[in-house]
Amino acid sequence: MELKIILDFDGVLFNTAFEAYSVCNRTAEGLDGFRQDVDFEEFLAFRAYVTDAWQYRRLYDSSVFDRQFDRLPEIEPDAGDWAFAERFFEHRNDMMKDPEWPKVMSPYDFFFLLKPLLAEHPEYFHVLSTRDTKSISRTMSFYGAGEIPICGQEDIRRAGSKIDVARSLGWLDDPRHLVVYVDDMNHHLEPFEGKVHLPLHADWGYDASGEKSLSQHQVMAIIQSMLKLQANGSAKVQ
Numbered sequence: 001m002e003l004k005i006i007l008d009f010d011g012v013l014f015n016t017a018f019e020a021y022s023v024c025n026r027t028a029e030g031l032d033g034f035r036q037d038v039d040f041e042e043f044l045a046f047r048a049y050v051t052d053a054w055q056y057r058r059l060y061d062s063s064v065f066d067r068q069f070d071r072l073p074e075i076e077p078d079a080g081d082w083a084f085a086e087r088f089f090e091h092r093n094d095m096m097k098d099p100e101w102p103k104v105m106s107p108y109d110f111f112f113l114l115k116p117l118l119a120e121h122p123e124y125f126h127v128l129s130t131r132d133t134k135s136i137s138r139t140m141s142f143y144g145a146g147e148i149p150i151c152g153q154e155d156i157r158r159a160g161s162k163i164d165v166a167r168s169l170g171w172l173d174d175p176r177h178l179v180v181y182v183d184d185m186n187h188h189l190e191p192f193e194g195k196v197h198l199p200l201h202a203d204w205g206y207d208a209s210g211e212k213s214l215s216q217h218q219v220m221a222i223i224q225s226m227l228k229l230q231a232n233g234s235a236k237v238q
Contacts, residue, residue, distance in 0.1 A: 003230040004171055004179045005223055006196075009129035009136050011184035011205025013111045016131065016139075017044055019104040020056075023095065027088045028060040035060050045069060048185065048206055051130045051161075052077075052153060057084035073187075092135060102142035108204055110216040114223070115145055121227060122147040128162055128181075129153070130188075163191040172196065180226055182219055186210075198222065 010016045021043045028034040038059060046059045049072040057080060058064055058072060064080070066072075077085075095101055118125055125148045129136055133152030140146050151165050159165045162183075166172055171179050172195050179196035183189045184205020192199040200222065203213035214222075 001178045001230075002176055003124045003226055004177050005125050005226065006128050006166070006171070006179065006181040007114075007125060008183040008185070008188070008202075008205075009127050009131055011207070012182055012202050013108065013114075013127075014139060015106040015108060016104075017047060017206065018106075020047065022104065023088060023092045024056050024060060026091045026095075027056070027084065031060075033062050035062055035065065044206065046072075049073060049187075051156065052085070053088045053132070054081035054085035056088060057081050060084075089132065092132075096135065096138060102139045105139050107143055108216065110202070110204065110219065111143070111145075113216060113220050115143075117223065117227065118145045118148055124227065124230065125149075127151065128165060130156060130162070161191065162188055163195065166192070166196075178226070178230075180223065198226075 007013060010020075018040070021040055024043070025038070028036065028038075043059070046069050049069050050056065051073070054077045055072055055075070058066065058075065061080070061084070127136060127140070127148055127150045129150070129152050131152055133150050133154055136150050136152055137146065140148060140150075151169075155165050156162060159168050163172070166179075166181075171177050180198040180200065181189070181192050181196050182200045182202055183192075184202040185207045186201065189199050189201055200219055201207075201210070201213045202216070202219060203209035204216055
């Protein structure tokens with residue numbers, strides 16, 4: 001049985017909130033009707049529901065702003081949203097020209113704990129994130145973990161959601177796969193309940209933790225155990 005360890009990026013491997021906040025503020029700067037006073041606390045509350053960059057317009061554009069952030073997943077994008085997303089990525093790409101740009105992203109201790117395993121067993125790991133693939137790849141390479149396959153925002157747009165990406169890759173339906181999925185956002189993790197063998201909620205990210213949430217060291221211990229089982233050829237579905 002082949003082990004698949006799927007990792008969220010934002011909130012599991014890296015704290016990227018300030019980077020996204022910086023890009024959004026630069027994107028909205030000087031645009032008529034766009035809020036220039038969004039503070040970081042409000043941004044974080046909104047970001048918990050974001051799955052695509054176009055959605056940030058719904059926080060900054062006064063004409064479509066809705067304080068009921070939990071309604072965000074129900075909104076279908078329009079031309080104004082896509083225009084904001086295009087501008088967002090133009091600004092991010094411009095910021096990424098700075099060779100030191102990845103330093104805006106803060107690695108969690110979990111990343112440093114995991115890094116030796118990423119180098120030793122890259123074939124078992126996969127990043128699944130709502131962030132664009134280019135910025136993930138740039139950040140992972142900068143911090144010395146550039147060999148891991150990545151599914152990013154582009155893949156989610158094509159498939160529809162994180163779990164749809166996982167399904168399209170055969171991770172959910174192939175009995176040969178033993179899947180561990182780590183995410184800090186409960187609403188991203190919930191669709192995987194009952195669909196993968198070990199859906200693990202990270203308590204160190206952006207979402208609220210609960211009684212089933214696991215610490216960085218607890219998740220590491222599980223991953224190490226799974227890798228040992230795989231190495232021994234004895235990974236089994238429980």
